[in-house]
Amino acid sequence: MANQKQKSLSLHEQHPGKVEVNSTVKVTTQEELSLVYSPYVAEPARAIKENKDDVYKYTSKGNMVAVISDGSAVLGLGNVGPKAALPVMEGKAVLFKTFADVDAFPLVLDTQDPDEIINIITNLAPSFGGINLEDISAPNCITIERTLKKTLDIPVFHDDQHGTSIVTLAALINACRLTDKDLSKLHVVISGLGAAGGNIARLLHKVGVSNIYGYSLEGVCSYKHYEDYDFSVQELLDEGVLTPSDSSSLETLIKDKDVFIGVSAKDIVSKAMIESMSKNPFIFAMANPDPEIPYKDAKDAGAKIIGTGRSDYPNQINNVLAFPGLFKGVLKARAKNITDEMKIAAAKAIAYIIEDKELKDDYIIPSPFDKRVVTEVSKAVYQVATK
């Protein structure tokens, strides 16, 4: 691990950085120079002036995503600010290009004021085909995304919210396929009600799961804590997405439940708690790098299917399964919004990469290196977008 840390530093130092901006055209002669720049670049400029939509025809906009962060909630590191967030955003841009041939440019902002961020992104929008918000703390990320979704004519996606919820849904679909359980009848506990947890609850609710219970720093989610919650958690209660519970602790809440989804903190779940759940429970313990319960403990306590955020255990719930194909699909369709239907289509596409007969306790999630993932996700999303 120390070795991997050093390897990462060396890798980042060598270029330095992980992205570069290349030309797709040659400029080796005076004629080429005159076509690419002055005077004949005036032609596409004129065409776009006449017909704004031609910006998709003559520029890179249509395949260009902005990966934008304010550095307020970076990985597990917290509020590290824009400069420290830059290697992460570059990494995201690398994944967009590598997995989906989508061009993505990392932008880190020197402000954490949501109104300023909204204003900046609004004014940057003409350059991009889509906006991927990243590592912005809750609930600002929700305010920013909602506002931009309403006002911009290009798709806006906050990966920490929606990427995670798509892949979690994919995992749950396959856990149910493997065990012949009915997804909508599952009783689910979600620990962590920030960007990821709140949106996982919403997407599960959308596909018919009606018993979803929440747990957060305030305790078990109920109206008792209502005034302590930010607006996003209040809405989850108001809209009936989360079912309030009068359990006094996570320990009592988790009893007899079928699924535990953790996007919170390490070691908050014990073996005894897993043993108190319904038979053969699903445990998605995604806190990174240390999950809510160690993999082996969950296994020993009788968890049927275990997913984590880590690549060194089976069933990694990894956003890279979702966002590259999702954006490829919406960009191709030139969709103005990313809808719940597209997210559900993406989750199903990820899940059904694995055939019935291939499904196993430790193989409910395909590998991000499975080339079919991006193809199937983008196809599914494109179909919904153009329907």
Added chain:
Amino acid sequence: MANQKQKSLSLHEQHPGKVEVNSTVKVTTQEELSLVYSPYVAEPARAIKENKDDVYKYTSKGNMVAVISDGSAVLGLGNVGPKAALPVMEGKAVLFKTFADVDAFPLVLDTQDPDEIINIITNLAPSFGGINLEDISAPNCITIERTLKKTLDIPVFHDDQHGTSIVTLAALINACRLTDKDLSKLHVVISGLGAAGGNIARLLHKVGVSNIYGYSLEGVCSYKHYEDYDFSVQELLDEGVLTPSDSSSLETLIKDKDVFIGVSAKDIVSKAMIESMSKNPFIFAMANPDPEIPYKDAKDAGAKIIGTGRSDYPNQINNVLAFPGLFKGVLKARAKNITDEMKIAAAKAIAYIIEDKELKDDYIIPSPFDKRVVTEVSKAVYQVATK
């Protein structure tokens, strides 16, 4: 020409667009994924959090320039807005990469309010090693550049102002070398007092030219029109950069002068006017695509040295000679500002690419494809920056 216009449209349509964002690292295995992104991208993030300057060590920032426009003064097309400006900014990014291996990313803004533009660029600065402002109308471009130069810790450059003035100075240096004239003693008329003209005047003044006269839509520059000028032209008078004249027209102003520099409009100079100038005058008629006087007319009227903005005549005053090497030098030196000394060093470097014995009336400016240009300009600028 119709043919070239069609060629340009086809070239822009084929990719579409002219830039792409590539990864400099491979991601083909789980290990590589873990180094480039979660979890080990946390290492450079942590290092930068501890030492902000490490952002240059571990990210692409240090070689990354933002090419930013509000679309308010694009080429000769005017205020075409951000989307129509995008092919031009992509073209600029292509030239940065092709000529100097500097990464540059095109950003067009959906606002033309200078305060908003300043705020946006300020907040974008952490992602970039330098800012190249482009095709922003005067005098806003001057306000924006001045403010950002004061507040940002990375170099800010408005190419329409400074790129043009550097290459014009290079041309003038060589015209003097060839004719054994003393640069500082030249009497110069500048037609057009916007972004380019104002800054050409400033740079010439800086190197000792004390007789510079202006001409603009208001007429010959004098205190008579003071109230009609924007602040940038008023300053040129207040600071003694421009010498006021009581000539009633360009025709009378140009009489007996040594140099005419046009960054204004076509066909405002006649053969008779050139004939009225001092013997063997220098005519830099840079209005694009149609110069202030047709090349042949200037020649016939006795102009000794003629430069234009066009690539199909000798001595093209082309900004591409300056900005790639200039930025390469300042980025390498990690200079916080681009100073007049650096601009003068760049101009001299461009000029002295051509040896004394090679200089000719129709060869005072090197070709942009001369590989020595970017090398010499970046070296000269680097030396000044690190002095």
